[in-house]
Amino acid sequence: xxxxxxxxxxxxxxxxxxxxxxxxxxxxxxxxxxxxxxxxxxxxxxxxxxxxxxxxxxxxxxxxxxxxxxxxxxxxxxxxxxxxxxxxxxxxxxxxxxxxxxxxxxxxxxxxxxxxxxxxxxxxxxxxxxxxxxxxxxxxxxxxxxxxxxxxxxxxxxxxxxxxxxxxxxxxxxxxxxxxxxxxxxxxxxxxxxxxxxxxxxxxxxxxxxxxxxxxxxxxxxxxxxxxxxxxxxxxxxxxxxxxxxxxxxxxxxxxxxxxxxxxxxxxxxxxxxxxxxxxxxxxxxxxxxxxxxxxxxxxxxxxxxxxxxxxxxxxxxxxxxxxxxxxxxxxxxxxxxxxx
Amino acid sequence: xxxxxxxxxxxxxxxxxxxxxxxxxxxxxxxxxxxxxxxxxxxxxxxxxxxxxxxxxxxxxxxxxxxxxxxxxxxxxxxxxxxxxxxxxxxxxxxxxxxxxxxxxxxxxxxxxxxxxxxxxxxxxxxxxxxxxxxxxxxxxxxxxxxxxxxxxxxxxxxxxxxxxxxxxxxxxxxxxxxxxxxxxxxxxxxxxxxxxxxxxxxxxxxxxxxxxxxxxxxxxxxxxxxxxxxxxxxxxxxxxxxxxxxxxxxxxxxxxxxxxxxxxxxxxxxxxxxxxxxxxxxxxxxxxxxxxxxxxxxxxxxxxxxxxxxxxxxxxxxxxxxxxxxxxxxxxxxxxxxxx
Numbered sequence: 214x215x216x217x218x219x220x221x222x223x224x225x226x227x228x229x230x231x232x233x234x235x236x237x238x239x240x241x242x243x244x245x246x247x248x249x250x251x252x253x254x255x256x257x258x259x260x261x262x263x264x265x266x267x268x269x270x271x272x273x274x275x276x277x278x279x280x281x282x283x284x285x286x287x288x289x290x291x292x293x294x295x296x297x298x299x300x301x302x303x304x305x306x307x308x309x310x311x312x313x314x315x316x317x318x319x320x321x322x323x324x325x326x327x328x329x330x331x332x333x334x335x336x337x338x339x340x341x342x343x344x345x346x347x348x349x350x351x352x353x354x355x356x357x358x359x360x361x362x363x364x365x366x367x368x369x370x371x372x373x374x375x376x377x378x379x380x381x382x383x384x385x386x387x388x389x390x391x392x393x394x395x396x397x398x399x400x401x402x403x404x405x406x407x408x409x410x411x412x413x414x415x416x417x418x419x420x421x422x423x424x425x426x427x428x429x430x431x432x433x434x435x436x437x438x439x440x441x442x443x444x445x446x447x448x449x450x451x452x453x454x455x456x457x458x459x460x461x462x463x464x465x466x467x468x469x470x471x472x473x474x475x476x477x478x479x480x481x482x483x484x485x486x487x488x489x490x491x492x493x494x495x496x497x498x499x500x501x502x503x504x505x506x507x508x509x510x511x512x513x514x515x516x517x518x519x520x521x522x523x524x525x526x527x528x529x530x531x532x533x534x535x536x537x538x539x540x541x542x543x544x545x546x547x548x549x550x551x552x553x554x
Numbered sequence: 555x556x557x558x559x560x561x562x563x564x565x566x567x568x569x570x571x572x573x574x575x576x577x578x579x580x581x582x583x584x585x586x587x588x589x590x591x592x593x594x595x596x597x598x599x600x601x602x603x604x605x606x607x608x609x610x611x612x613x614x615x616x617x618x619x620x621x622x623x624x625x626x627x628x629x630x631x632x633x634x635x636x637x638x639x640x641x642x643x644x645x646x647x648x649x650x651x652x653x654x655x656x657x658x659x660x661x662x663x664x665x666x667x668x669x670x671x672x673x674x675x676x677x678x679x680x681x682x683x684x685x686x687x688x689x690x691x692x693x694x695x696x697x698x699x700x701x702x703x704x705x706x707x708x709x710x711x712x713x714x715x716x717x718x719x720x721x722x723x724x725x726x727x728x729x730x731x732x733x734x735x736x737x738x739x740x741x742x743x744x745x746x747x748x749x750x751x752x753x754x755x756x757x758x759x760x761x762x763x764x765x766x767x768x769x770x771x772x773x774x775x776x777x778x779x780x781x782x783x784x785x786x787x788x789x790x791x792x793x794x795x796x797x798x799x800x801x802x803x804x805x806x807x808x809x810x811x812x813x814x815x816x817x818x819x820x821x822x823x824x825x826x827x828x829x830x831x832x833x834x835x836x837x838x839x840x841x842x843x844x845x846x847x848x849x850x851x852x853x854x855x856x857x858x859x860x861x862x863x864x865x866x867x868x869x870x871x872x873x874x875x876x877x878x879x880x881x882x883x884x885x886x887x888x889x890x891x892x893x894x895x
Binding site: 284285288289290292315320322324347349360361362364365367377385387393419437438439442443445447448449450451455456459461462463482486487488492494496497499501503504507508510515516519 | 625626627628629630631632633656658659660661662663665688690700701702703704705706708716718726728730734752753760762778779780782783784785786788789790791792793795796797799800802803804805821823824825827828829833834835837838840841842844845848849850851852855856857858859860
């Protein structure tokens with residue numbers, strides 16, 4: 214593991230993006246979002262994804278120059294077209310717009326068609342919360358999860374985010390996919406020769422199993438809540454596709470490079486529009502206090518609220534440099550060496 | 555099991571409510587929603603709940619005369635106070651208002667404090683979809699689920715609804731609680747001497763189990779998706795409480811009769827405001843076709859979309875009379891015999 218100062222990381226990612234053909238200002242924001250993902254400890258979705266992102270841009274699957282446009286608007290609802298641009302920039306713009314609509318109308322919604330992978334889902338929850346908005350957002354994805362009653366992957370894992378803004382900046386941000394374990398996690402357990410801590414899918418005999426290799430063989434990973442997560446994945450996809458007028462999971466193919474043109478929903482509510490934010494915030498504080506007062510099963514693993522550990526990790530990475538795993542850093546150095554410009 | 559013609563059931567429930575002190579017009583709507591729940595096959599949340607509802611009204615926990623009022627409004631967002639009135643009437647009014655706001659502004663949201671149990675969650679999803687709106691709604695509940703990392707129930711099972719309107723009325727409505735199995739379901743399996751089909755909680759040794767009795771002993775029922783559903787339950791409660799300025803789960807106590815003053819969120823989006831509904835509906839149709847084309851594990855249990863079986867059950871109950879289990883019907887007859895008036 215290496216530790217790179219956050220500002221340096223941000224600048225170097227920005228430079229790679231600029232030299233790859235992104236406008237400098239857009240590259241600076243994308244660099245900040247990407248480096249910020251590693252800074253917050255979500256290492257799978259930060260610079261680890263850069264090589265794939267730039268490969269997709271080279272292949273024309275992502276258009277580095279494209280920005281989303283508004284297709285139609287009506288009061289607090291807008292329909293956007295992402296034009297296959299960089300997903301993080303488009304999602305940043307869409308959630309910012311949903312919050313602006315919420316500040317103007319109480320509630321705001323942007324439904325975006327034809328965007329690309331937005332990298333870390335939670336980014337847009339934090340973004341909304343920083344603007345004092347409660348928010349929900351989700352994206353559809355390629356098919357990587359079998360619907361309940363089938364062994365054939367046909368649903369996306371469709372990450373879903375809920376954000377609750379706090380007055381002190383310690384926002385509550387839940388960011389979760391519809392699969393109990395990602396394929397990345399299954400791979401890690403298998404590499405380490407470990408069983409999953411809980412059943413994560415079905416083996417070839419159709420039995421629930423904690424064996425990561427068995428699940429990688431069948432592709433029958435478990436949706437969260439079994440039939441419930443299967444249903445949730447389906448409605449998130451249908452809503453994202455139909456509200457945006459965009460693609461649904463079955464339009465997206467099955468490999469990572471097919472994951473372009475995804476549909477996304479951004480919903481924001483401005484609690485301060487109808488109440489004293491300070492009063493409402495004291496209710497959230499009580500919910501947190503109540504969770505923290507519950508007897509834990511073990512002192513080392515107490516009940517936490519979603520996002521609770523992010524600020525601690527962020528602080529640590531800002532002080533000590535952003536922690537990056539060696540192979541990810543090696544791949545980044547290779548990118549730096551190879552991008553033209 | 556008995557079968558009672560829907561119109562008769564509706565009229566008899568309405569009569570019981572009227573004789574219990576509800577205004578006739580409100581009783582007629584409540585009777586329709588209650589009988590409609592049994593008609594749609596959700597037998598746990600229809601007339602089966604009437605005895606408890608009327609007992610709570612007698613004890614003053616629910617105020618049969620109370621209607622919600624608007625506390626504050628700003629554009630497409632309203633904050634309501636339910637004044638401890640009948641939860642189904644209040645939720646019906648709140649979702650109707652959210653849809654009216656959506657038709658006017660594109661998106662609409664009502665955050666309601668101090669309501670009571672809304673009976674069948676899906677009712678309000680169907681209501682929104684009937685008005686051409688996509689919708690989300692949820693309620694908090696008493697603590698009946700341990701947060702991840704604890705064995706002590708401190709989260710609600712907080713039912714959550716997503717609705718996608720269809721042009722042909724065959725709406726997609728997902729209605730699910732945060733617990734993998736309800737205590738009602740655990741009880742049923744135990745009574746029948748059966749194991750759960752999938753792990754549903756932890757036993758006294760802290761192992762995941764399919765034994766309903768063991769889970770009833772520990773009260774450690776599983777949240778859907780384990781830590782994920784625990785996080786989701788927490789944010790739904792925090793959002794419901796803070797957006798409405800109302801109670802959170804930890805304010806509600808632990809027994810069914812404490813479940814008054816709950817907080818609820820109703821969110822509606824009008825897809826027709828920014829697009830041709832017919833075009834968007836064809837996207838939803840493709841999502842359904844795609845799900846139906848997936849190879850099933852068994853011909854008798856094919857992948858279905860949420861709400862798919864409701865219209866078939868509704869049709870059957872309308873034709874043959876609404877199916878009601880004997881003990882539920884006996885309890886209803888006792889209510890009829892005993893209410894004054």
